[in-house]
Structure formats: C-alpha cells, structure tokens
Amino acid sequence: MRVRFMVANVFRVVAGVLSLAVLGYGARSCGSADFRQDAVLMGLFCILPLLSLPVFLLSFKWSRCSAALQWIFAVGYLAVYSMLDWRTCAELGYCRGVAWTVFETSKARPVEAYFAVAVFSLAALSLNGMRVARKGSDS
Numbered sequence: 123m124r125v126r127f128m129v130a131n132v133f134r135v136v137a138g139v140l141s142l143a144v145l146g147y148g149a150r151s152c153g154s155a156d157f158r159q160d161a162v163l164m165g166l167f168c169i170l171p172l173l174s175l176p177v178f179l180l181s182f183k184w185s186r187c188s189a190a191l192q193w194i195f196a197v198g199y200l201a202v203y204s205m206l207d208w209r210t211c212a213e214l215g216y217c218r219g220v221a222w223t224v225f226e227t228s229k230a231r232p233v234e235a236y237f238a239v240a241v242f243s244l245a246a247l248s249l250n251g252m253r254v255a256r257k258g259s260d261s
Contacts, residue, residue, distance in 0.1 A: 134243075134246040136238075137192075137238075137242035138178055141175045141177075144235050144236050145171060145172055147171055147232045151167065151171070160206075163205055166198070167199075170198055170202065174192070174236060174239060177192055177195065181246075185250065189243040189244045189247045192239055192243045193240045196233075196236040196237045196239070200227060200228060200236075203230065203232075203233055207223050208223045
C-alpha cells in the first residue's frame with residue numbers, strides 16, 4: 123500500500139514537471155506567434171499549453187476534474203496543432219491527408235509532453251483511487 127502511494131506521488135511529480143515544460147513551450151511559442159492569418163487557432167495554440175500547469179495545480183483539490191481536463195486539453199491541443207500543420211502543408215503542397223497530418227503532429231514533442239501529462243495524471247489518480255477504495259472497503 124505504501125509503494126502504491128509513493129508511485130502515485132512520483133507520477134504526480136512527473137506530471138507536474140512535464141506540465142511546467144508544456145507551459146514553458148506555450149509561453150515561448152506565444153512570443154513568436156503570428157495572429158494575422160487565423161487568430162482563433164493561434165490563440166488556442168498559445169492558450170492551451172499555458173493552461174497545463176494551472177490544471178495540474180487543480181489536481182491537489184480535485185484530481186478527477188484535473189485529469190479529465192488534461193485529457194480534453196491534450197486532445198484539443200493536438201487538434202489545433204494539426205489544423206495549423208494542415209494549413210502549412212496545404213499551402214506548400216505536401217499534404218498526404220488529414221490522418222497523416224494528425225499522426226505526424228502527434229509526434230511533435232509538445233504534443234507528446236501534453237499527452238504524457240494526461241497519462242501520468244490519470245495513472246496517479248488511478249493509484250490513489252485504488253488506495254482510497256481499498257481503505258473504504260476495509261471498514
């Protein structure tokens with residue numbers, strides 16, 4: 123039981139560090155963003171990574187809500203990033219299709235990091251949930 127608790131805390135720390143990295147990437151990309159072509163997409167491209175750390179901090183009070191939001195924002199970030207990649211490859215004429223663009227975008231480090239935050243948050247929640255459920259069943 124102690125090992126599960128310690129592993130859950132390690133997962134939570136990893137999620138926090140990755141969340142901070144995603145936030146840093148978002149801040150850096152916001153500084154060089156060009157909002158002239160599509161302000162809504164670029165706004166989402168900048169805002170979604172910046173929300174990673176505040177949503178992670180939410181996990182100290184509401185871990186289920188935080189894990190769910192991390193997944194929603196990670197999928198949203200992949201969608202927005204893919205749309206921006208599609209726009210670029212369509213202008214330059216090297217697109218192979220929407221699925222290929224989404225697959226290629228999913229291999230970008232910021233997208234991988236965002237999904238890693240979501241995975242580690244869910245893993246920590248699962249381990250903590252198992253601990254709480256077991257403790258409740260013993261009574």
